[in-house]
Amino acid sequence: MEAVNGRPKREIKKGETRKHIISILVNNEFGVLARIATLIAGKGYNIESLSVGETSEANLSRITIEVKGDDIVIDQMIKQLRRLIDTVKVRDLTDVPRVERELMLIKLHAPSHKERDEILRIAQIFRGKVVDISQDSIMIELTGDSEKIKAFLNLVRPFGIKEMATTGKITLKRESVLEEMQD
Amino acid sequence: MEMRKGADVVIETLLKEGVDVIFGIPGGANMEIYDALYRINKIKHILARHEQGAGHMAEGYAKASGKVGVALATSGPGATNLITAIADAYMDSVPVVFLTGQVPTFLIGNDAFQEVDIVGMTRPVTKHNFLVKRVEDLPLIIRQAFYIAKTGRPGPVLVDIPKDITQTMTDVEIPSDEEVINSLPGYKPHIEGNPQQIKRAAQLILEAKRPVLYVGGGAVAAEANAEITELAELMKIPVTTTNMGKGAFDERHPLSLRMLGMHGTYYANMAVYHSDLLIAVGSRFDDRVTGKVDEFAPFAKIIHIDIDPASISKNITVDVPIVGDIRSVLVRLIEEIKSKNSKIVHEEERKSWLEQIDTWKKAYPLSYKPSDKVIKPQFLIEALYDVTEGNAIITTGVGQHQMWSAMFYKYSFPRQFINSGGLGTMGFGLPAGIGAKVARPDKDVFIIDGDGSFLMTMQELVTAAHYNIPIKVIILNNAYYGMVRQWQELFYNKRYSEVDLSFQPDFVKLAEACGAVGIRTDNPKELKDVLLKAKNIEDKPVLVEVIVDREENCLPMVPAGKSYKDMLLSDGKNVEAETMYLVG
Numbered sequence: 156m157e158a159v160n161g162r163p164k165r166e167i168k169k170g171e172t173r174k175h176i177i178s179i180l181v182n183n184e185f186g187v188l189a190r191i192a193t194l195i196a197g198k199g200y201n202i203e204s205l206s207v208g209e210t211s212e213a214n215l216s217r218i219t220i221e222v223k224g225d226d227i228v229i230d231q232m233i234k235q236l237r238r239l240i241d242t243v244k245v246r247d248l249t250d251v252p253r254v255e256r257e258l259m260l261i262k263l264h265a266p267s268h269k270e271r272d273e274i275l276r277i278a279q280i281f282r283g284k285v286v287d288i289s290q291d292s293i294m295i296e297l298t299g300d301s302e303k304i305k306a307f308l309n310l311v312r313p314f315g316i317k318e319m320a321t322t323g324k325i326t327l328k329r330e331s332v333l334e335e336m337q338d
Numbered sequence: 339m340e341m342r343k344g345a346d347v348v349i350e351t352l353l354k355e356g357v358d359v360i361f362g363i364p365g366g367a368n369m370e371i372y373d374a375l376y377r378i379n380k381i382k383h384i385l386a387r388h389e390q391g392a393g394h395m396a397e398g399y400a401k402a403s404g405k406v407g408v409a410l411a412t413s414g415p416g417a418t419n420l421i422t423a424i425a426d427a428y429m430d431s432v433p434v435v436f437l438t439g440q441v442p443t444f445l446i447g448n449d450a451f452q453e454v455d456i457v458g459m460t461r462p463v464t465k466h467n468f469l470v471k472r473v474e475d476l477p478l479i480i481r482q483a484f485y486i487a488k489t490g491r492p493g494p495v496l497v498d499i500p501k502d503i504t505q506t507m508t509d510v511e512i513p514s515d516e517e518v519i520n521s522l523p524g525y526k527p528h529i530e531g532n533p534q535q536i537k538r539a540a541q542l543i544l545e546a547k548r549p550v551l552y553v554g555g556g557a558v559a560a561e562a563n564a565e566i567t568e569l570a571e572l573m574k575i576p577v578t579t580t581n582m583g584k585g586a587f588d589e590r591h592p593l594s595l596r597m598l599g600m601h602g603t604y605y606a607n608m609a610v611y612h613s614d615l616l617i618a619v620g621s622r623f624d625d626r627v628t629g630k631v632d633e634f635a636p637f638a639k640i641i642h643i644d645i646d647p648a649s650i651s652k653n654i655t656v657d658v659p660i661v662g663d664i665r666s667v668l669v670r671l672i673e674e675i676k677s678k679n680s681k682i683v684h685e686e687e688r689k690s691w692l693e694q695i696d697t698w699k700k701a702y703p704l705s706y707k708p709s710d711k712v713i714k715p716q717f718l719i720e721a722l723y724d725v726t727e728g729n730a731i732i733t734t735g736v737g738q739h740q741m742w743s744a745m746f747y748k749y750s751f752p753r754q755f756i757n758s759g760g761l762g763t764m765g766f767g768l769p770a771g772i773g774a775k776v777a778r779p780d781k782d783v784f785i786i787d788g789d790g791s792f793l794m795t796m797q798e799l800v801t802a803a804h805y806n807i808p809i810k811v812i813i814l815n816n817a818y819y820g821m822v823r824q825w826q827e828l829f830y831n832k833r834y835s836e837v838d839l840s841f842q843p844d845f846v847k848l849a850e851a852c853g854a855v856g857i858r859t860d861n862p863k864e865l866k867d868v869l870l871k872a873k874n875i876e877d878k879p880v881l882v883e884v885i886v887d888r889e890e891n892c893l894p895m896v897p898a899g900k901s902y903k904d905m906l907l908s909d910g911k912n913v914e915a916e917t918m919y920l921v922g
Contacts, residue, residue: 162633162901162903163633163636163637164632164633164636165631165632165633165634165635165636165654166632166655167631167632167654167655168655181524182523182524185469186457186458186461186469189458189461190461193461193462194462197462231648231651231652234647234648234650235648237647237648238646238647238648239466239524240465240466240486240522240524240525241466241524242524243523243524244524
């Protein structure tokens with residue numbers, strides 16, 4: 156054995172901090188969402204978007220969560236999510252080809268026909284639907300991925316947003332390109 | 339099935355699970371269960387004097403026996419008093435089922451008398467928990483609780499049972515094992531180790547020049563001590579255990595390095611530091627073990643065998659992760675090694691590795707300055723080892739006395755050393771010792787406690803006296819919160835802020851008042867006789883107050899957040915000055 160100088164270091168892997176989208180299949184029981192939220196909050200992370208809904212199986216629900224965090228911590232968190240008794244399947248879909256949608260309802264100021272026409276034209280391009288219209292406002296329903304929603308918002312913001320609401324993201328893995336992907 | 343109350347179903351289900359003892363306290367919301375316990379009269383009950391005590395007793399019972407412990411409390415304060423024990427069981431992966439009464443279902447959420455949302459409160463500190471909403475679900479949920487508590491990585495499960503559920507008549511059947519397993523589709527506790535990874539691990543072990551086995555509590559839970567010993571002897575690998583892993587490998591074995599980490603031995607920490615292969619078995623790279631993570635075993639490749647996928651690469655990235663039941667993985671690993679004729683590649687280096695370890699062992703064995711005037715705490719633990727011939731079960735509180743017990747008593751069998759490792763719960767020792775003695779009446783159970791720690795749950799001495807449970811409490815009285823004082827001495831320039839406990843009860847009179855025998859000594863010459871006397875009292879609990887050297891420090895020590903290289907030795911020297919980095 157021989158001596159070496161300095162203090163040798165073990166390599167510590169550092170992850171990149173970015174948004175992750177996690178799909179969780181859970182038993183349809185009370186308290187499941189609280190368990191998942193508690194676990195994520197315990198890491199000091201904020202849930203940026205959330206959706207919960209039924210699946211084709213009556214006793215299972217799908218929870219889709221968007222959370223920003225370090226890759227390594229998220230990986231650890233996913234293992235802990237899998238450890239919960241009520242989770243049946245947990246997948247990080249961030250780097251997986253997938254279809255992603257959210258739904259937005261947005262109420263815009265439209266005091267004259269000039270604004271209404273303009274908004275309608277933009278909505279048409281984005282395949283949005285007019286769901287309510289009054290003397291001075293117009294409500295549009297729009298679905299799409301977050302990029303599309305963002306682009307639409309940028310264009311209509313100058314009209315003045317009275318109110319808006321978006322659902323959490325939902326996402327499913329694409330099958331079409333999956334044959335070539337190593338899962 | 340005939341009609342009976344929900345409360346009767348609770349007891350029937352516990353009987354089906356083979357429960358022979360419950361630790362608990364009755365109250366308004368769990369009275370029906372207590373009534374059924376009385377009427378059916380088939381399960382022994384130990385009446386604790388505080389629910390935290392009941393919880394730690396159930397833990398002590400589980401840790402000593404390997405069976406699932408059961409604690410029973412009422413709603414509200416009864417349930418909140420359990421929380422420390424629940425968190426403790428969670429951190430140390432102890433299989434305990436906690437049953438709590440709850441206010442009737444129609445009052446839940448109404449701020450009813452003695453109502454708390456105990457399911458919500460314990461969600462982050464249980465492996466799983468349940469609120470029973472229909473009496474038909476009661477037996478299945480209780481059986482699920484036991485199944486979840488004892489399989490996979492063990493842990494605490496809480497079942498909250500509203501009072502009206504226990505009063506409702508039902509003809510529900512107790513579900514079969516198969517029904518229980520099928521009712522939990524998301525829970526797959528049995529994992530086979532990946533054969534490719536086992537092959538890689540075997541190869542690394544055969545090729546290693548400086549291997550070390552680092553064994554944790556998971557090996558005790560998996561009852562893998564025989565396999566650990568076989569692997570160590572077959573491959574001549576030195577073994578260090580964590581605090582929780584003690585007993586998984588005989589500390590008197592020549593290959594034993596004793597404990598590693600913050601209060602580990604010099605030679606264990608040096609061996610881990612210089613190793614080129616670390617085989618972690620059922621251990622989780624806790625910060626008390628690793629110290630500064632980027633200087634932990636900097637030369638080593640790491641194999642990590644653990645039942646819990648979430649433990650792998652949590653604190654330190656490992657090279658060969660193997661998720662699975664530890665015992666079955668080790669059996670296959672040993673087979674794999676034998677299939678290669680157990681041929682160690684670098685025989686010479688291995689030989690000099692063991693020689694190097696012997697040099698370290700001789701240079702800095704665990705030591706202290708002996709005295710014939712005052713009782714040194716280390717001397718006390720050594721004396722106890724002699725008096726009990728190394729055969730007693732030891733439980734402890736948390737603090738200096740705990741670490742001295744870890745260092746100066748040599749543990750040789752699994753479940754021999756029972757203490758609060760993860761949560762570090764002061765007051766754990768006495769109730770856990772009672773639980774351990776209930777589980778193992780054939781064994782001497784010694785509770786080594788500090789004066790500060792003991793006072794936190796001392797009411798349970800009454801419980802021990804009530805049932806004539808002949809535990810032996812040894813209080814190391816230094817009239818301080820000693821570990822905090824030690825840190826204040828070392829890191830806060832001796833500013834002893836609120837650690838002085840010299841205003842204290844007369845422990846001998848206190849013992850007598852509780853119905854136990856009380857003995858006091860401050861004389862090193864009579865110490866062994868006193869301990870022997872305590873050992874031989876078999877009809878009631880004994881408390882021995884030992885006045886020890888007040889400001890003795892617990893060394894060696896790696897200061898929190900520092901590396902093994904920063905270890906303070908028992909003679910006050912620093913490792914950095916003493917050792918070179920050695921690699922070969």
